[in-house]
Amino acid sequence: MTNQNNKYTKARFFKCALQVNASGYIKYRGQQQTLTEDDYNQQLLNTALEAGVEVIGMADHGSINGFEKIRDLFNQHNIVVFPGFEVASSEKIHFVCLFEESTFSDLIKMHLGALGVDIHHPEAPVQKSALDIINYVNDKDGFIFAAHSTNDDGVLKRRMNHVWQQNGLLAAQIPGSVEDLRHAQDVLYYRAFKNRDEAYHREREMAAINAADIAKPEDIKNEDASCLIKMTKPCFASFKQAFLDSGSRVRLNSDKPQNYASAIERVRFIGGYLDGVDIEFSEHLNAVIGGRGTGKSTLLECIRFAFDLQPFGKAAQAQHDAILKNNLGNEKGMVEVKVRSAAMHGRHFTISRKYGNQPAVVDENDSISPYHPKDLLPGIELYGQNEIYEMTRDEQSRNQLIKRFLEGEHERFDAAIAKVLVRLKDNRESIKSALSQKADIEEEVERLPKLQEQAKQFQALGIHEKLEIIPKLEKEKQLNGRTNEEVERVKEALDTLKDSLPDIVFLSDASLEGLPHADLLKQQREILESLLTSLTQTLVPLEQLVSKTSAELLHFQQQLIEKINSEEQQLENAFKDIPASQGKTGRKIGAEYQSLLKKIEQIRPKKAALQSREAQLNELYSQRKKLLLELDQQTSARASAMQKSVKSLTRKLEQKVRLSLNSEGNRQVLVDALSNCNLEGVGVKRLAWVIDGEFSPANLAATIRQGAAELTISFGISDTVVRALCRLPEHKLLMLEELVIPDTMAIELNVTHGEQDAVFRSIEDLSTGQQCTAVLHLLLLDNQDPLILDQPEDNLDNAFIAERIVAELRRAKLNRQFLFATHNANIPVFGDAEWIGVLSVEDNKGLIKPEQQGAIDMPEVQKLAADILEGGKSAFNQRREKYGFN
Structure with missing residues (x-):
């Protein structure tokens, strides 16, 4: 075609x-x-x-x-x-x-x-x-x-x-x-x-x-x-x-409204079940009709395939894969979709995807584009059969859908919260590292009194005076090594400075060519060139000075090492003069005492390191308190912005659906976090107090640190739970502090018809059809990109389709493109679809004949729509008579 x-x-x-x-x-x-x-x-x-x-x-x-x-x-x-x-x-x-x-x-x-x-x-x-x-x-x-x-x-x-x-x-x-x-x-x-x-x-x-x-x-x-x-x-x-x-x-x-929305303008198939089908869609309401098995779902799933959109849920994914394999895969067919992108300011692109390959995007100049199909139509929505129903059953998915339609400052706060959480994670890793280092130092420092006691025993043998130089020599070794560290730090600083020198390539003549104020940018380049030259010239004598210093130090370091080696050799001779004791020779006793003194001298400076680690931890915890305060401030500001956004969205829904936000209401997340801590003897049932509470995760972590008594007083929990919580390691408490509890969203549908006063019922108490209707009202909200649905009527209340959904479609289609595969006459007929395509089968191939597409004002489309959607003229008249309609 x-x-x-x-x-x-x-x-x-x-x-x-x-x-x-x-x-x-x-x-x-x-x-x-x-x-x-x-x-x-x-x-x-x-x-x-x-x-x-x-x-x-x-x-x-x-x-x-x-x-x-x-x-x-x-x-x-x-x-x-x-x-x-x-x-x-x-x-x-x-x-x-x-x-x-x-x-x-x-x-x-x-x-x-x-x-x-x-x-x-x-x-x-x-x-x-x-x-x-x-x-x-x-x-x-x-x-x-x-x-x-x-x-x-x-x-x-x-x-x-x-x-x-x-x-x-x-x-x-x-x-x-x-x-x-x-x-x-x-x-x-x-x-x-x-x-x-x-x-x-x-x-x-x-x-x-x-x-x-x-x-x-x-x-x-x-x-x-x-x-x-x-x-x-x-x-x-x-x-x-x-x-x-x-x-x-x-x-x-x-x-006549001006339409600046995106649109799928054309879909063409090469190979596969729909080989040769070439459709030009309206930018408003499009409906694919046809008998069962003619390929309506295939058409929509191939569009999903071209855009690389993922179905919702395992069942939908399996159905999508099977449709593609059976209808496109056997002949390694290709789908070609031409789009107009609002996100790209009305530019046109062609998306092509062969079965087994990734999609390719070509712009209006026939050049390969770096964009992914989803970049062109970022707000496109496509739902196959029963996908909306599956979505209604998943609270998190419903909430994610609603968030897509919220407008306001909450996204700005989301970004700020994410940044704070990254900093908190970095702080946690620093604390974890500092605690580990502190524990290692503490373990060694705790050995010092025992080693000193052992040294006293050796001194009782009268060898202290002979070997008192040993700790002094050990300290000289440490100081000798420290001089190297100081010089290396200067070298590193010079290397960093060299890496940081100005790079003026970005201001090259080629980069500035054609710019209206290139002369000013050239003057800036000259200043940077001067800075680069001066710094480069300055670095040369500095590097020479460091090299000279290293050489001078090396002379004295070698002299010191030689003297230390000489002293240690003399110690070996002194060991001979130490009297034997307890079956040990004087040499062996001297060697043991030498080793012991070395250990004492190596550990002694770590007392100061331990104090430094404690100061470091105090500073890290102080920083953490500021970060946790900032997290509280950002989450509170976000909650306020979200409440305003939800109220604004509810007004847009015009008494059809009512939304209400419970800020940080999903406390199951905190229960799951505690369950993942493997609390001994504590199952999910023993964490029910968390669901009913209003405390923050950070508050719980702080109370755990205060001990068992405070936990019992604050939360009234059993001894088993208290003991389990008190055994949580510090890094688990730090992770707990960073937990942000998600919001929950209550969705209520107005279940009345016509001009009756609104009666709202929670989505959990609705029939399947009413649940899907509530979600569809959201999907019909303003969006620049198309909405594509496969037989939405399967899970919709028929009265709602006629009274609500069709009315919404007639309004929304002026500024948005819709494509439905449907068996329900209300959508294409009363929605007054601008394009109705009748899919049929010939020689085991799907096709849409030229005369079998158009709006309901086309005689052939009229007849086929009546046959397919109404069961034919006779069936329609019989129903009309039985309903008592004239």
């Missing part, structure tokens, strides 16, 4: 000028005609093309003269012409009557005769009443609208409410917008069009159109000379049908 062969596959707005007069109208107005008929027609065509008019209605007073020449000329330029005329009723109310585009002039003249138009005075009122004219035109399959309804000869100005209420009258002309009528001299006009005046109340609201008289060619460019009618193909049948759903299909030029 190729769309090049078929221009009309989706509904759009066509600009229509519905009260165009032929050249003879100037004479009727009593003015001098300076153009020939052909010149007039050519100028009219030129201005129509310039104004973008694609449909015109002929509406001379009581005349059809000149119509066929205009039709022949305009048809050559694809402008559709409806023949017709303007007529005044016996009450002097003016109407415009239009007929099918292929109607001949002679038949129009017959209609004029039947209405009693005087060919000599075509502007004069006829003898037939307004109601007679309305009924006649409708009986002849024409279309009639009230001309200039607020003027002297208009239905409103003449207070003809019984004419206004006539079912066969579907539209009335006004000079500007309906809102302009609010300030008109007669407020009735506004109330009548808004259907708020009891005397003028209609079952179907009157469509307001702009169709001012085209008295001369230039008039067709005036805003009040045309209006917008949505049709798949511009023809009289679609034109008439548009007024049966004017709320969706009839717009004034001033009312």
Whole structure:
């Protein structure tokens, strides 16, 4: 299927000028005609093309003269012409009557005769009443609208409410917008069009159109000379049908919204079950229909595949994988999706993905783009069958969905909280390291008294005087090594400085070329170059000085080592003079004493290191208190911002869904954290007190540090739990302090229908269909990117679809694209889908024929929609009769 062969596959707005007069109208107005008929027609065509008019209605007073020449000329330029005329009723109310585009002039003249138009005075009122004219035109399959309804000869100005209420009258002309009528001299006009005046109340609201008289060619460019009618193909049948759903299909030029949203513009398949299918979607509401097994889900899952979107839940993932493998994988098929991206300021991209490969993105210049598909449409939502239902059953997923629609400052606080948590984690690791080092030092320092006692025993042997130099030599070794450390620290500082020297490559001539103020940046480069030169020159003597120092120190260090070695050699000789004792030779006793003194001298300085570690820990804990305070401040500010955001979102939901936030309400997270600590003898049931409490994790950690008595007093918990908590190591308490308890969100759905007072019920107490309806209301909120749903009606309450969801769709589709695969007539028909595609199967391949796509105004689409969605005309009529509907 190729769309090049078929221009009309989706509904759009066509600009229509519905009260165009032929050249003879100037004479009727009593003015001098300076153009020939052909010149007039050519100028009219030129201005129509310039104004973008694609449909015109002929509406001379009581005349059809000149119509066929205009039709022949305009048809050559694809402008559709409806023949017709303007007529005044016996009450002097003016109407415009239009007929099918292929109607001949002679038949129009017959209609004029039947209405009693005087060919000599075509502007004069006829003898037939307004109601007679309305009924006649409708009986002849024409279309009639009230001309200039607020003027002297208009239905409103003449207070003809019984004419206004006539079912066969579907539209009335006004000079500007309906809102302009609010300030008109007669407020009735506004109330009548808004259907708020009891005397003028209609079952179907009157469509307001702009169709001012085209008295001369230039008039067709005036805003009040045309209006917008949505049709798949511009023809009289679609034109008439548009007024049966004017709320969706009839717009004034001033009312047409500008759409800046993203859109999936085209999907094309190469290989696989849908090989050759090539669809151009509407940027508004699209619906894929078809019998079961024709490939509706396949189409949507292939779009998901192209965007690399992950299904929600294991079941959805398994179904997605199976669909792709069976329908795309066997032939290693490819999906190609053309998109317009709001995130990229309306730029166009093409996403291509072959089965088994990653997606590739190409921009409008046919260059490979670095963007991922999700970067182009970051807010795209796609849910397969039952995915929404699965989401409603998962509280965390519901909350994540709601957060996507929240607007406010809470995201700023989220970022700040994340930064504080990173700093707290770094602080925790520092404390953990410092505690470990302190424990190691403490272990060694605790050995010192025992070693000193052992030394006294050796001294009792009278060898202390002989070997008193040993600790002195050990200290000299330590001091000798320390000089090297000092020089190495200076070397490291110089290396750091060298690595930090200014890099001026970023200000190269190539980088500055073409910049408007390059001269100023060049001056900055010169200053940096001067700094670089000066520092480089300064570093040379510094490095030389350090090298010289190292060399000088080395001389004296070597001398010291030689002397220490000499002293130790003399010690070896002194060991010989030590008397034997307890079976040990003097040499062995001396060696043991030497080793013992070395150990004592190595440990002795660690007493000072222990004090340093304790000071370090005190500083780390002090920093931690500040960080925990900052965390409290940020989480409190975030909670306040979140409350405001949730209230704002609830207002947007307009009494359909109500949301309420319980800040830090998900205390199960704290229970899980404690359970993961493997508390001895403490199961989940013994942690029920955590759920009911209002204390923070940091407060719990602080109380645990205070001991068992304080835990019992503060929380009233059992001895088993107290003992288990008191055995928690410090690093677990630190992790506990950093725990941020998530919020919980209460979702309530208004379960009433129609105009009844709202009754809200919690999502936990709703039926499956009502739960899904609540979530769908959220999904229909403003979003620049498309929403794609596969058979949403499967899990929706049917009454809610008709009364709520369809109404939401009709509003939201003006500024957002929707694509549904559906079996429910309410969505494409009452939602007035701009594109309906009927999937069918031929030779085991899915296809959408050109004539089987478009809006509901296309005869073939109408028939197939009735067959597929309603079970056919007979079944539909039987149901209507059984319901008692006329």
